[in-house]
Amino acid sequence: MSKQFDVVVIGGGPGGYVAAIRCAQLGLSTACIDKWVNKEGKGVFGGTCLNVGCIPSKALLDSSHKYKEVTEKFALHGITTSDVNMDVPAMVQRKDQIVKNLTMGVATLFKANGVTALEGTGKLLAGRKVEFTNHAGVTETIEAENVIIATGSVPVEIPPTPLTDNIIVDSTGALEFTEVPKRLGVIGAGVIGLELGSVWSRLGSEVVVLEAQDSFLSMVDQAVAKEAKKLLTKQGLDIRIGARVTGSEVNGDEVTVTYQDAVGEQKITFDKLIVAVGRRPFTEGLLAGDSGVTMDERGFVFVNHYCSTDAPGIWAIGDVVRGPMLAHKASEEGVMVAERIAGHKAQLNYDVVPSVIYTSPEIASVGRTEEQLKADGESYNVGMFPFAANGRAMACTDTEGFVKIIADAETDRILGAHIIGPNAGDLCQQVVIAMEFGSSAEDIGMMVFAHPTTSEVVHEAALAVNNAAIRSEEHTSELQSRKIS
Numbered sequence: 001m002s003k004q005f006d007v008v009v010i011g012g013g014p015g016g017y018v019a020a021i022r023c024a025q026l027g028l029s030t031a032c033i034d035k036w037v038n039k040e041g042k043g044v045f046g047g048t049c050l051n052v053g054c055i056p057s058k059a060l061l062d063s064s065h066k067y068k069e070v071t072e073k074f075a076l077h078g079i080t081t082s083d084v085n086m087d088v089p090a091m092v093q094r095k096d097q098i099v100k101n102l103t104m105g106v107a108t109l110f111k112a113n114g115v116t117a118l119e120g121t122g123k124l125l126a127g128r129k130v131e132f133t134n135h136a137g138v139t140e141t142i143e144a145e146n147v148i149i150a151t152g153s154v155p156v157e158i159p160p161t162p163l164t165d166n167i168i169v170d171s172t173g174a175l176e177f178t179e180v181p182k183r184l185g186v187i188g189a190g191v192i193g194l195e196l197g198s199v200w201s202r203l204g205s206e207v208v209v210l211e212a213q214d215s216f217l218s219m220v221d222q223a224v225a226k227e228a229k230k231l232l233t234k235q236g237l238d239i240r241i242g243a244r245v246t247g248s249e250v251n252g253d254e255v256t257v258t259y260q261d262a263v264g265e266q267k268i269t270f271d272k273l274i275v276a277v278g279r280r281p282f283t284e285g286l287l288a289g290d291s292g293v294t295m296d297e298r299g300f301v302f303v304n305h306y307c308s309t310d311a312p313g314i315w316a317i318g319d320v321v322r323g324p325m326l327a328h329k330a331s332e333e334g335v336m337v338a339e340r341i342a343g344h345k346a347q348l349n350y351d352v353v354p355s356v357i358y359t360s361p362e363i364a365s366v367g368r369t370e371e372q373l374k375a376d377g378e379s380y381n382v383g384m385f386p387f388a389a390n391g392r393a394m395a396c397t398d399t400e401g402f403v404k405i406i407a408d409a410e411t412d413r414i415l416g417a418h419i420i421g422p423n424a425g426d427l428c429q430q431v432v433i434a435m436e437f438g439s440s441a442e443d444i445g446m447m448v449f450a451h452p453t454t455s456e457v458v459h460e461a462a463l464a465v466n467n468a469a470i471r472s473e474e475h476t477s478e479l480q481s482r483k484i485s
Contacts, residue, residue, distance in 0.1 A: 013050075057192075301320050352367065
């Protein structure tokens with residue numbers, strides 16, 4: 001007799017494991033399937049995010065940031081250092097330990113909440129049945145009232161740069177370098193490319209970023225994108241826009257890349273090359289032909305606003321469905337689906353899902369950009385305020401960037417916030433909360449912000465929407481309030 005559960009989750013990443021835990025908390029018998037095997041050969045949960053994505057990359061970013069502070073900023077504080085060196089294997093070992101702690105934490109949460117952890121692969125069959133194959137190759141059929149697909153995504157590979165064991169790598173391989181490459185190439189100036197490029201640039205790599213598009217960070221508000229390109233270039237990243245890679249050749253311990261730009265064909269040689277051109281949904285071998293679930297030509301599972309597929313009782317969340325590929329979006333979809341399976345009327349406000357790029361300075365945004373509003377012909381007001389005019393930022397020698405808040409010209413309701421600067425991700429969350437409750441720029445302007453904090457820049461930007469900023473000076477023409485109609 002096959003096993004039976006109220007819910008079976010296929011995929012144990014930030015969408016899947018959160019969905020499984022919430023289902024169990026709501027009294028549903030729940031199993032979660034994941035095939036991930038760690039460096040020690042043990043099955044673990046946590047998906048890309050915990051194992052080779054969000055968490056390990058931020059660990060390396062933090063280590064490299066601290067190294068940069070020691071070598072370049074400590075002297076400003078009167079702290080003298082000498083013979084500062086970076087032990088890359090130790091940095092990577094620290095990253096691995098953080099990953100291990102967090103994946104063990106997921107296992108502990110499963111046990112505490114009564115989730116059945118199944119290590120292996122899952123395939124959706126007709127009639128809400130799942131074919132589970134463990135790592136030993138033993139297969140069994142599991143029946144469920146509901147199945148949640150949360151299989152996530154994998155890096156996109158491109159024909160001109162086939163991956164190798166240690167020269168041409170994807171984002172996963174870029175987390176495992178044992179020494180700082182002297183010459184590092186990065187294909188793709190998106191979130192992953194800029195973050196990984198920043199890590200190794202801070203540690204001394206000569207980094208060249210090749211971006212095929214003719215614009216930089218096209219998905220970001222362009223005032224922020226312009227500032228980001230200026231600051232990242234100042235830090236040493238050689239960002240080449242409109243550079244389409246056409247081929248590569250590995251010779252010994254180096255790779256020569258061929259690309260086309262406005263000038264013509266170019267060649268450049270690197271010691272390491274990171275391919276970071278995006279991610280695609282991971283659905284290989286996931287669906288039986290009669291499962292009833294449909295996908296588009298790119299492999300995304302079709303779902304409605306509540307993450308329900310075309311097949312009754314089958315749901316899909318996270319990177320495998322429409323929308324931004326963000327761990328926190330996946331997690332909240334997991335909670336929403338769990339609640340709806342349990343009979344509650346849960347929903348998710350997709351208009352206020354924030355995104356963060358963990359460069360230095362950080363880049364964070366929520367809501368609509370100025371370019372989107374212009375394209376839609378909407379009237380709006382803009383308020384901007386620089387960190388250079390903030391006392392806490394000055395005291396911390398962290399004054400680059402600004403906060404930009406956009407509000408409806410008639411109602412003053414906040415439509416978007418775009419930040420580049422210290423702790424941008426945390427500051428943006430203040431505006432996310434305000435937008436969730438339909439706040440106006442005036443509402444934020446009337447709130448009391450602790451002093452001295454960098455959050456005061458959010459306050460001043462909100463005040464600036466209505467030309468009421470207190471600490472405003474004539475910094476630059478770009479950082480003035482303006483009304484667009």
